[in-house]
Amino acid sequence: MALTPAQVRLMDDQAHAARAMWNLLHDWWTMTPKCRRSLKAADEAVRQARKEIDWLGVLPAQAAQSVLKTYFQAWRNCWDGRAGEPSFKARLRSVMSVDIPQGRDLNIVRVHRRWGMVNIPKVGRVRFRWTKDLPVGKRADQENRITGARLVKDALGWHIVFRVQTLEPTPEPRHGLEVGIDAGVNLPLALSDGNHQDHGRPPRLPDGKADRDKWLNTGEKARLLRLERRAAHRKSFRKPGQKTSHRLKRTYDQIKQLRARATRRAVDWQHKTTTALAKQYGVIVVEDLHITKMVKSARGTVEKPGKNVAQKAGLNRAISQEAWGRTVTMLTYKTARHGGLLVKVPAPGTSLRCSVCGFTTPGSREDQATFVCKNPGCGWSGNADWNASRNVLHLYRMGHALIPAAGRAVVRRARRVKPATAR
Structure with missing residues (x-):
């Protein structure tokens, strides 16, 4: 996604609010007696939190409801034996993401062959790189349409993943x-x-x-080595308990970008x-x-x-x-x-x-x-x-x-x- 610095800050705030909403839900669930745990009670708690806590208001209401549904689905997966218990989402170990459950709010328009425009709630119109065919305009119907999207951030920036509902015939068993x-x-x-x-x-x-x-070429490996040495040199000047400098953070971000590029190739x-x-x-x-x-x-x-x-x-x-x-x-x-x-x-x-x-x-x-x-x-x-x-x-x-x-x-x-x- 091609975002301005102001849009990046808005989306970062939404992602942090979504993570905090998950953690608050987890605390509410663990502290509430079993007889009072229900989806309705959790929904009322989420609505009350968004009214009383200002910084939770940056998260759209539909995205907050999506966090609630995802949390309850995580418990269902745990009860069915498909996954472990939901846990606290740490800031450094969790992926920054925001869900857009309503596809009608996106208003996707294709600008030209490589780029399109999409509407992000509380952010505005944003350009994104058009990498796959999407059912928009006359191509969209009840059997082939966009039902929502998810915003995900990695070392290379923010990305948007569209959920597409399609009707396809069940393939015949192939004895090959x-x-x-x-x-x-x-x-x-x-x-x-x-x-x-x-x-x-x-x-x-x-x-x-x-x-x-191994997924980096010779020039990228040499650049990665220089960045790692630079990070080690700048880290040596940091005293115990002192915050990381902006220069060291910038070096870490550049290392993460190279790592993310190698992961994408793999x-x-x-x-x-x-x-x-x-x-x-x-x-x-x-x-x-x-x-x-x-x-x-x-x-x-x-x-x-x-x-x-x-x-x-x-x-x-x-x-x-x-x-x-x-x-x-x-x-x-x-x-x-x-x-x-x-x-x-x-x-x-x-x-x-x-x-x-x-x-x-x-x-x-x-x-x-x-x-x-x-x-x-x-x-x-x-x-x-x-x-x-x-x-x-x-x-x-x-x-x-x-x-x-x-x-x-x-x-x-x-x-x-x-x-x-x-x-």
């Missing part, structure tokens, strides 16, 4: 090719048929250390890759990975200190950068959208078992990238990730899928709703 996928570090997505998906960026530097800035690669896989294959089999346990630190305790702590920390950083969980999430709804199916199989043993003879022998993984079967009657060797992907597909064909019925239910639920967004 079956493929097993193993998510790795050296090879991001290894496929059982050899059609590996690589983003062309090595996970490690020549000295063996993990490259946390997400863009994931979207394009998962879309191509969902169109090509009818059944996609992945491992049921517990990533939180995989990236657990090996530091240990004082009584039992860990081993190879630095190497494990680098591996954890490389795993987190690949964002395997986000890839599986994308594949789940995209395969459902194209009539396919995503299945999970047990992960233990897939990387240590030979995909040719089926035996697990000690010492087969000579290094992170190569698998050599130590069975005297086999001796097969090849890429370790490719070997694991073949084992993943074999487990599915042998009937070791984890709760296939639940997977089909997820597919049916994903087919009913297809969100379309524009930024």
Whole structure:
């Protein structure tokens, strides 16, 4: 969004008010007896707070109601076992956002091919970059229309995401090719048929250390290094308890912008890759990975200190950068959208078992990238990730899928709703 400095301040105030409204609701909920908790009582408390607290008035009434509905939905998700309990939103750890639940208040107009105009409550007319087709004007009807929007801020500025309601036929089940996928570090997505998906960026530097800035080019990496050194130099002059200077804040903002640019490139690669896989294959089999346990630190305790702590920390950083969980999430709804199916199989043993003879022998993984079967009657060797992907597909064909019925239910639920967004 192209905003003036005054509009940026107004939207920042609304986002802080929305976060404060959530925290006040959370305090009200925890302090109110269970017999008095209800949506009606919470709505009355929100209305009273907006009248008595001046700075909450900068948040539009519809946006405040959206915070209330989102908070109650968070508790429903907790009660149904889909998420944890709602918690306090800290200023530094929460994303600044404001919801616009009424689509009729937006008044979207396309200025030309690249830019459009939208009306933001209590902010005014704002230009935004037109990146996707939107049902506006004669193209809008009851079956294809904009129902609302959400304003989100990141290191690169404010963005607007439109909620679009569309009517689409349920795709017919597609019995296409079956493929097993193993998510790795050296090879991001290894496929059982050899059609590996690589983003062309090595996970490690020549000295063996993990490259946390692999999505930046050479010039951007050099600029990031200069900014980090500049931030460390300016931070050395700050005394304990002293506020951060404006120069240091500006340097931190520039570092965040480069990090956000790298994240966008990674997400863009994931979207394009998962879309191509969902169109090509009818059944996609992945491992049921517990990533939180995989990236657990090996530091240990004082009584039992860990081993190879630095190497494990680098591996954890490389795993987190690949964002395997986000890839599986994308594949789940995209395969459902194209009539396919995503299945999970047990992960233990897939990387240590030979995909040719089926035996697990000690010492087969000579290094992170190569698998050599130590069975005297086999001796097969090849890429370790490719070997694991073949084992993943074999487990599915042998009937070791984890709760296939639940997977089909997820597919049916994903087919009913297809969100379309524009930024």
